[in-house]
Amino acid sequence: MKAETLAALQEARHKRHALALATRLSDAAETLIYQDKALGAQASDETLLSAARRALEIGRSETVDVGGERIFLNVYVPPPRLIIVGAVHIAQSLAPMASLLDFDVTVVDPRRAFATDSRFPGVKVMQEWADEAFEKMGLDRSTAVVTLTHDPKLDDPALEYALKSEVFYIGALGSRKTHAKRRERLAEAGITEEQFTRVHGPVGLNIGAKSPAEIAISILGQIVEVRARRLEAMSAPKVAAA
Amino acid sequence: MSDALDVLDQVGKWKAGGKGVAIATVITTWGSSPRPVGSQLGVDDTGAMVGSVSGGCIEGAVVKEALAAIADGKPRLLDFGVTDEQAWDVGLACGGKVQVFVEKVN
Numbered sequence: 293m294k295a296e297t298l299a300a301l302q303e304a305r306h307k308r309h310a311l312a313l314a315t316r317l318s319d320a321a322e323t324l325i326y327q328d329k330a331l332g333a334q335a336s337d338e339t340l341l342s343a344a345r346r347a348l349e350i351g352r353s354e355t356v357d358v359g360g361e362r363i364f365l366n367v368y369v370p371p372p373r374l375i376i377v378g379a380v381h382i383a384q385s386l387a388p389m390a391s392l393l394d395f396d397v398t399v400v401d402p403r404r405a406f407a408t409d410s411r412f413p414g415v416k417v418m419q420e421w422a423d424e425a426f427e428k429m430g431l432d433r434s435t436a437v438v439t440l441t442h443d444p445k446l447d448d449p450a451l452e453y454a455l456k457s458e459v460f461y462i463g464a465l466g467s468r469k470t471h472a473k474r475r476e477r478l479a480e481a482g483i484t485e486e487q488f489t490r491v492h493g494p495v496g497l498n499i500g501a502k503s504p505a506e507i508a509i510s511i512l513g514q515i516v517e518v519r520a521r522r523l524e525a526m527s528a529p530k531v532a533a534a
Numbered sequence: 535m536s537d538a539l540d541v542l543d544q545v546g547k548w549k550a551g552g553k554g555v556a557i558a559t560v561i562t563t564w565g566s567s568p569r570p571v572g573s574q575l576g577v578d579d580t581g582a583m584v585g586s587v588s589g590g591c592i593e594g595a596v597v598k599e600a601l602a603a604i605a606d607g608k609p610r611l612l613d614f615g616v617t618d619e620q621a622w623d624v625g626l627a628c629g630g631k632v633q634v635f636v637e638k639v640n
Contacts, residue, residue: 293557293637294639294640298545302546315637317635353571355633364559
């Protein structure tokens, strides 16, 4: 691998850009394929470019044969992102655990006493209202949102905003009763019953979690499951129309 | 440090520190294999590792080849699996097969 290639991969990660690196196995010649351009040895090989774009779309690395040569397409997609609304006790377990799972973690809370860097070492903390923070970050399909504050005036705007985006997971802490009240409040705000089914609540897998760390595990277990099923569905061969 | 991108970060640091470095990547798998296609292992010229290409079954052999690639600059394509001749000392207990590409970072 060329040093410039390594630098390009690191830069793409920093900017949250997806790219594919095509390596010709016979001589290690490299081509970088971005969403909108290609650079390197085989940058004008249309067969290779279309294979690389397909690999980028489904987010899966693979070895392909192009013109009698074996070429490895390594797909680098930005890490999934977890946005935690509420810099509360559970968030202090959830944030480091999610980092271990390679999530890019941000904690959002407008309350000064909660949203401090010292409570969340090594994690991005935004002392802002959730909807304002979401606007700045831009919610995409590789983002998960979890609300933990228990406070409707903090949680509800976050859920409303997340429901209007393409995020792959939305979870809200609270009992069944709390969740039912939440449904009523969001219905008044114009969220339909069908839209509301995207919210996982009570949040997390039912593993009898009690402590903050246990609850964090149950939430992450659910997020990992939802994400894996979605990636599975995306990479499955498309069924031909009858 | 399971993510391929963290491997690249560490490899970049080694490289910036003046070390010889190689990257090994899982490029094909058959049957059950512990790490998916695209998984990477970074190796420096002292044999230090970051990341993984298996559950620990073949890393020893891959590091050996990585050190050779750092020394001669040539890429290598390695096959591991139970049908391989090396099965008794370096194989995958899970019964899968993997192909690993090893190259020096220039």
